[in-house]
Amino acid sequence: MTYAITQTCCSDATCVAVCPVNCIHPTPQEQAFGSTEMLYIDPATCIDCGACADACPVDAIFPVDSLPDAQKNYAAVNAAHFAGVEPGPSGTGPNFHHWSAPTFARSLPSDFAPIRVAVVGTGPAGMYAAEDLLLHTPAEVTLVDRLPVAGGLVRYGVAPDHPATKKVGETFARFHTHPRVRMRLGVEIGKDITAEELAAHHDAVIYAVGASADRRLGIPGEDIPGSISATTFVSWYNAHPEVAPDVIDLSAERVVVTGNGNVALDVARILVTDPSKLAESDIADHALAALRTSKVREVVLLGRRGPEHAAYSGPELLALHHLPGVELVVDDHDPRIGATIDSAAPNEKAALLRGATRETVDWSRTPVSRRRIVFRFHSAPVAVLGDGTVRAARVTGGPGELDIPAGVLLRAVGYRGLPVAGLPFDEASGTVPHEGGRVTGRTGTYVVGWIKRGPSGGIGANRVCAAETVGTLLADAVGGALPSPAGSSKAFRRLVRSRSRHVVDARGLAAIDRAELARGREDGRPRVKFGTVPELVAAAKGGRPRLPS
Secondary structure (H helix, E strand, O other): OOEEEOOOOOOOOHHHHHOOOOOEEOOOOOOOOOOOOOOEEOOOOOOOOOHHHHHOOOOOEEEHHHOOHHHOOHHHHHHHHOOOOOOOOOOOOOOOOOOOOOOOOOOOOOOOOOOEEEEEOOOHHHHHHHHHHHHHOOOEEEEEEOOOOOOOHHHHOOOOOOHHHHOHHHHHHOOOOOOOEEEEEOOOEOOOEOHHHHHHOOOEEEEOOOOOEEOOOOOOOOOOOOEEEHHHHHHHHOOOOOOOOOOOOOOOOEEEEEOOOHHHHHHHHHHHOOHHHHOOOOOOHHHHHHHHOOOOOEEEEEOOOOHHHOOOOHHHHHHHOOOOOEEEEEEOOOHHHHHHHHHOOOOOHHHHHOOOEEEOOOOOOOOOOOEEEEEEOOOOEEEEEEOOOEEEEEEEEOOEEEEEEOOEEEEOOOEEOOOOOOOOOEOOOOEOOEEOOEEOOOOOEEEOOHHHHOOOOOOOHHHHHHHHHHHHHHHHHHOOOOOOOOOOHHHHHHHHHHHOOOOEOHHHHHHHHHHHHHHHHHHOOOOOOOOOHHHHHHHHOOOOOOOOO
């Protein structure tokens, strides 16, 4: 029996470090690491020890003979990755690495003095950087976040029906109470304190603020009510405190989603999933209530190019095939679409659409009663139509343009970073200019994650990104290039508490966690999140929020 890695793989590579026979690839030492959709187990090399399954932070690894029906095809997916590759003897060959060496080995002088490092952002990028510093140096770390709760992308970006992926947050949470960690949540840099004040109290600052804005379509009608960014929709169903509960209207039968990346598939899946299944997740209360009364029956995914160029990952597409009561349809309006699907090799993403229904969709009809997701490739939006609210999306395809009636248009064409107060910013790429993570022209200031490299790569990709940034920071520290902080840790604590009424520390974060878990137990759910800043702050203080009447 062998093991297989499944859809929820985060490419964290913890499994690679514990495998005794080098059967999981690509490894962090291989060029392909970070560019594949997931990691893969070679069935010809696997010795069935189960070490990888025990180490996986997101429960993505299972014995092949115990895979659930919805995931049995991952045995073939793993094997296909190694098809045609000649395996070398265990422990030899160009891909071999020494298992005794930790992934993030650090060689520091014996007299290396502890440094204080502030990490702005508590999502995966920031937490991987903090983990590296805490496990391999004597550094003290201050975790800063503008929201009064930690988690970032894990809490507010992962779909609620992917609970295994969210488990990586448990790995990060163990560092929240580390003796060398201080948490200052609910503090916004550039508003509550300046970047200069933050730097004055730390030897170095790492910004891990992500890419929170969405890319624009640049078409007429894009700002009509009902035309919404997928970023907003994802935040809405994840109870982000900066998104109003009533921002989404699901009274129309059809929703058009522009884009066909993983986020587009996420929002489409949530829109058509049986709400009774979502009730078993930590989805926002207001989103669950809206989805229970939703009239949406059809979600249309627009892709500018063909199925061979789709941006979504194969595992995410495979998951759609197993949605109960949901039909997958390919709009066969262009002969290139069917030809591409039929001629695709078994390991190509286009081949995964062979099981979908094909039809030339009549968009003038009312959506059918059954729920379905329609892929419309070689079709781009050119305008959003409506008077007061969205009524249709005008798209290309076929001999000219056509209107697809819809009540909501969701823009899922990518994320974009926003300028960071006090730092240089590249408007073209939406990133902070840097060299190996060191911010250009800013001594002692560093970046990691999407604000560093742009919105690419999943959760695990941030580990390698963080390793580079931390390596640069430590080289600067050893070389004496870091400025000495003028203020102490206690002085910084006094400063933030004098500027913000919503500061939450590790004890307060633990109180939020306990309260949300307790709310979940009352409703028979894993967790019920607080959806406003006052609720979060009140829970951190162990009390009930005072909300407007």
